Amino acid sequence: MVTRQSKAQQHEPTASLLAAIVVFAWLGSCLGPLSSVQLALGAAQEDPPKRDPTLQAVLDRAGAYAKKYRELCREFVAEERMLQKEYDRKGRLRNQRNFVSDYLIVTLPSDPTLTVEFRDILSIDGRLLPRRKHLLKIFEDNASNAFKEAERATKESTKHNLGRKRYSNMVNFGLNFILPSARPKMEYGFEQQGGLAANSEWVLLRFSETTDETALRAVTPFGRKPIPSKGLIWLSLPDFRVLRIDFTFKQEDEFYPIAGRYLSEYAPGPDQLLLPARFEERFFDVKDPARMLFESVATYSNFRRFSAEVKIVPEDPELQP
Numbered sequence: 001m002v003t004r005q006s007k008a009q010q011h012e013p014t015a016s017l018l019a020a021i022v023v024f025a026w027l028g029s030c031l032g033p034l035s036s037v038q039l040a041l042g043a044a045q046e047d048p049p050k051r052d053p054t055l056q057a058v059l060d061r062a063g064a065y066a067k068k069y070r071e072l073c074r075e076f077v078a079e080e081r082m083l084q085k086e087y088d089r090k091g092r093l094r095n096q097r098n099f100v101s102d103y104l105i106v107t108l109p110s111d112p113t114l115t116v117e118f119r120d121i122l123s124i125d126g127r128l129l130p131r132r133k134h135l136l137k138i139f140e141d142n143a144s145n146a147f148k149e150a151e152r153a154t155k156e157s158t159k160h161n162l163g164r165k166r167y168s169n170m171v172n173f174g175l176n177f178i179l180p181s182a183r184p185k186m187e188y189g190f191e192q193q194g195g196l197a198a199n200s201e202w203v204l205l206r207f208s209e210t211t212d213e214t215a216l217r218a219v220t221p222f223g224r225k226p227i228p229s230k231g232l233i234w235l236s237l238p239d240f241r242v243l244r245i246d247f248t249f250k251q252e253d254e255f256y257p258i259a260g261r262y263l264s265e266y267a268p269g270p271d272q273l274l275l276p277a278r279f280e281e282r283f284f285d286v287k288d289p290a291r292m293l294f295e296s297v298a299t300y301s302n303f304r305r306f307s308a309e310v311k312i313v314p315e316d317p318e319l320q321p
Contacts (some may be wrong), residue, residue, distance in 0.1 A: 054196055055188060058203060061240035062233070063180045069242075072273055073172070074115050075305050076105045077136055081300040086162040091291050097162055098125050102136050103300065104150075118150045119157045136306070163283070163294035170262050171276045171298075174245030176215050177207050178233060185211045191232060201242060205233045216249050218256040227251045227258060241274050242266060250286065257286040269303040276300045 016130035046271055051059075080103040085096045096191055102120040120135035124129065135153050191206045192198035209215070216227040231247025250259040260283040269275035278299045285291040 011265065051188075055190060058196060058205070058235070058240065059178065059183065059188060062178045062205075062235055062242070063183070063320060065239075065241055066178050067180070069172075069175060069273075070113065070115070072271070073275070074105055074107045076270075076303050077273075077306060078103045078300045078303040080119065080294060080298055080300055084162045084294070084296045086294050087292055089291075091119045095162055097160070099123070099160070101157070102134065106150075118154050120153045121157050121160060125161060170281065171279045171300075172265055173215075173262065174231070174233070174247055174264055175242060177229070177231070177245075177247070178205075178242075180279070182215065183207055185213050198238065202237055203235050203240075205235065207231060207233065208249075218251065220256050222255065225251070225253065225256055236274075243274070250288055259284045259286045259289060270305060276302050 080099070080101045082099040082101070083096065084099070086094050088094045098124045099121055102122060104118045105115050106118065107115050118135060122134075135150055168195070177186065187208050187210050189206050190196070190198070191204040196203055209228045212226040214226040216226050216229055217224040218227055227249050228251070229247050229249040229277075231245065233242060234244040235241065236243050244264065246261070246263045248259075248261045251257060262283070263278075263280040264276060265278040266274040267277035277300055279296075279300075281294075281296040281298075282292060283294045285293060
């Protein structure tokens with residue numbers, strides 16, 4: 001049950017994945033239930049000693065930005081345009097689908113550090129979906145069932161996706177890799193020769209996970225299993241804001257093989273925030289990385305805020321962060 005007051009303004013599922021239905025949860029950021037693996041961030045720990053002082057200073061600034069971002073990136077709606085493509089075992093295009101959706105980011109009032117994202121599909125391949133009231137309108141009209149309607153809309157969206165099941169994209173997931181709580185489990189370095197002085201407009205960091213406490217985890221009947229990631233993060237100078245995140249992940253375990261790549265790009269939006277502009281998602285054959293199984297490219301535009309007060313009485317345990 002929900003009461004709301006508004007001041008509106010692929011990876012292909014396989015038997016080896018054991019048909020587990022899993023969600024992503026970005027704890028403390030702009031992300032809600034998602035996909036076929038799960039985020040698991042450990043408790044904050046002290047940074048390892050003897051890290052390069054310049055690199056440490058960059059990580060401090062970038063980590064502070066990532067923490068602040070989760071406070072600012074909320075109560076937004078944007079237009080999302082997405083193209084999904086699914087390939088057969090010989091690498092031939094089997095199916096593709098175009099989506100236009102409203103994309104909402106809403107704060108969970110039960111924990112102000114958490115947000116949840118909802119996708120409300122408006123059209124598929126140029127054909128408008130039979131319309132109930134738009135999800136944004138339901139929120140703005142103070143509907144008592146707004147959260148339940150949002151849940152229903154995301155489940156409807158899931159059945160239209162090609163490839164794997166998911167509720168949303170991993171647009172902002174990469175920010176987790178520079179949160180202070182992630183550092184003890186990561187290795188960082190300057191990717192450019194010359195480090196911070198190599199470029200006057202941006203700095204490029206590389207990162208890789210070094211423990212089994214990975215950000216991405218597969219939820220299986222055998223428990224949560226690690227999926228290690230590594231990649232690159234572009235930070236603007238002199239303010240160390242995230243411009244781009246590009247990372248790959250791979251796990252070759254026979255019970256939950258998975259290999260993929262996520263790329264997020266950010267551009268100026270309302271309130272001088274850098275908001276998602278483009279997100280690319282790809283999944284590959286673990287045994288043959290050159291063979292793509294699924295790809296999705298989404299672009300985001302027309303971000304606008306809506307302020308809201310929401311009281312949520314959870315009725316579905318799957319919605320719990």
